[in-house]
Amino acid sequence: MTKKTHDKTVLMGKSPPKMAGALPLLGHMLEFGKNPFAYMMKLRNTLGEIGEFRMFHQQMVLLTGPEASEAFFRAPDAQLDQSQAYKIMTPIFGKGVVFDAPPHKKDQQLKMLMPVLRDQPMRGYARVIVRxxxxxxxxxxxxxxxxxxxFMKELTIYTSSHCLLGDExxxxxxxxxxxxxxDLEQGVNPLAFVFPYLPLPVFRRRDKARARLQELVTAIIDKRARKAEKSEDAFQMLIDARYDDGTRLSAHEITGMLIGTIFxxxxxxxxxxxxxLLELARRPEYLDAVLQELDGNFGAEGEVTFQSLREIPVLENVIKEVxxxxxxxxxxxxxxxQDFHFKDYTVKAGKYVCASPRVSHRIAGxxxxxxxxxxxxxxEARxxxxxxxxxxxxxxxxxxxxGNAFAMLQLKAIFCILLRRYTFELIDDKDSYQDDFTQMVxxxxxxxxVRYVKRSPIADAQSGAALADNQQSQATTTPGFRIMLDRELCQGHATCMTEAPELFRVDDAGHVTVLQENPSSELLKKARQAEKYCPTQAIKIELNNRT
Structure with a gap:
């Protein structure tokens, strides 16, 4: 339905359907708080791909399924504001940092962090994680x-801090x-979405930890200023960074952005x-398939490298299913x-919309x-x-x-070592291992x-290089192609430029230029590599019609 207002046509969609059972003041918070996933599944099953519920005084609209998720993720910031929704992170990142910063400043801050997650630095992280x-x-x-x-919490904080923050x-x-x-991570509590500054012990520990970290950061900045040689980590990038007007980041801002990096x-x-590990331990058939892949690629002492981590699709598919x-x-x-429209529904300004990966991932269609x-x-078949x-x-x-590309790299590198050294068994009943929904993460x-047992010696890996070379030598003539770049999805990781420098250029600001409008068929393999490894799937390769 539409109406005319001062010669403008305004969409007037239906309000989203609402869940029944809201309590005075609390809304649906009690049921949601017991198990957010179960509640959102109930909403999806009751109302469909869009439905409204209430958390205290906040009206929330849940969007699930590919179409609704696309509308959610592609909406411009001027319509769906991420910063307003994540004020929960302000006490952790700090006032004026990332989500609490004005849009133009937030964009500059995020660009300052991007270089440490770009393709070239990523290539050195595999060795650090393995060590x-x-x-x-x-x-x-x-x-x-x-x-x-x-164990995994301790391991991943060491690997992440070593790769991203530096030796100190x-x-x-x-x-x-x-x-x-x-203590900072515990501060990401569901209650903080509505009441981030309640005088609760968990929030007091969060604030004390934030203040202490800023003290440590200030001391390291002073120490590094006295050293002749410079580090090449995210910390140093932030120390050297400048806003567009030439001003430096404060210790307060650097602290918040380092926290953002490690998050x-x-x-x-x-x-x-x-x-x-839990899913593999309770499903021996998939564990055997992963071990066969790892043993075949690496043997007992094969080197784990950035490139070799790209060539273990069985393990990667296990992680994706997890x-x-x-x-x-x-x-x-x-x-x-600004009013948000999805199909024949309108969500009015002032409400919140949310997407749930867990619910959307359980749609049978x-x-x-x-x-x-x-x-x-x-x-490939499915x-x-x-x-x-x-x-x-x-x-x-x-x-x-x-950080999605870093996360996948980190996970694959960890298991390339752990699973070749040890087998893992569940100590308790397999059904007793369940998700904990009491925290936001x-x-x-x-x-x-779990119990670990050292594996028997593994035979040396058979070289896959000759096979790969043979497969490459059997490449047939391919048609021409064109490159489709979705700039809304691109984040400037520069993987495309590393894979196909003849086709892509990425400047220091992360802007991508496609260098050839009609590339020759000889570059198709490189273009496919750029498409495959783009962390945000911003590249699509379309073959020209055969004649």
Whole structure:
């Protein structure tokens, strides 16, 4: 329905259907708080792909399914504001940092962080992660028991801080920083969406940790200023960074942006790593398939490199299926600044809209038999995730998690070492390992006990290089092609430029230029590599019609 107002045509859609059972003052908060996922599944099953509920005084609209998710992720910031929705992070990142900064300033801050997650630095991280894993398991011996989640939390904070923040955080402040980070992470509490400054112990610890971290950051800045040689980590990039007007970042801003960097590299990865081992431990057939792939590619002592981590699709598909069933974030949220329209519905300004990866990943029309753990969904033959915005474990659109490529690299590198050294067994009943929905970052419930046993010696890997070369030599003549670049999705990782420098150029600001409008067929393989490895799937290759 439309109406005329001062010669403008205004869309007048229906209001989203509402869930019944809202309580005075509390709304649906009690039922939502007990199990957010179960409540949102109930809403989806009751109302469909769009439905409204209430958390205290806030009206929330849940969007699920590929079409609704695409509308959510592609909406401009002027309509759906990410910053307004994530005021929960202001006490953690700090006033005036990232989500609390004005839009033009936030964009500059995010660009300052992007270089550490670009393609070229990423190529050196595999060796660092492997070294950290080897150190963590050096004294394990032949067998033992661990709390898997606690182990993964410790391991991933070491790998992330070493790769992204620098030596001081890894070697000089490792134990204190781990405690600080734990208190900050606990501050990401569902209650903080509505009441971020309640005088609760968890919020007091959050604020104390933020203040202490800024003290440590200030001391490191002073120490680095006295050194002749410069580091090449994210910390140094932020020290050297300038806003467009030439001003430097303050210690307060650097602290908040370092926290943002480590959140991108760690806060979802520990739970995913734990769930990957748990799912493999209770499904021997998939564990055997992963071990066969790893043993065949690496043998006992094969080197784990950036390139070799790209060539283990069986393990990658297992991780993707873990992320489908156990996405770390309960929901992603935006505030409606201008009326938001989806199909014949209108969500009025002032409300909040949210997308739930966990609910959208369990739609049978997209992922058949959705409760089944089935990594083969992502094989070439099935490609159940091929539909845009169907698999959204890292979000989507221009705000897709910029650390997604680092997270996948980190996870694959960890398992390339752990699974070749040890087998893992569940100590408790397999059905007792469940998700914990009491925190905003969903992880397995504690305790999460597993037993490890050292594997028998592994035969040397057969060289796959000759096979790959042979396959390449058998390439047939291919038609011409064209490159489609979705600039709304591009984040400037520069992977495309590394894979196909003849076709792409990425400047320091992250802007991508396609260098050839009609590339020759000889460049198709490189273009396909750029398409395949783009972290945000912003590139599509279309073959010209054969004549």
């Amino acid at each position: 950290e894993v080897e150190q963590m398991i050096a004294d394990w011996g032949d067998s033992g028991e661990i709390d898997l989640l606690e 955080f890894r070697y000089e402040l490792n134990e204190e920083f781990a405690r600080i980070y734990h 991108a590299g760690h806060h979802t990865t520990a739970g995913t790593a734990a769930w990957t 992320l489908r069933l156990h996405p770390p974030l309960i929901f992603l949220i935006r505030k409606v600044v 997209v992922f058949p038999d959705p409760e089944k753990f089935d990594p083969d969904r992502y094989t 490609q159940e995730d091929a539909r845009p915005f169907s698999w959204i474990a890292f979000g989507g659109g221009k705000h897709k998690c910029s 969903v992880q397995p419930q504690s305790p999460c006990r």
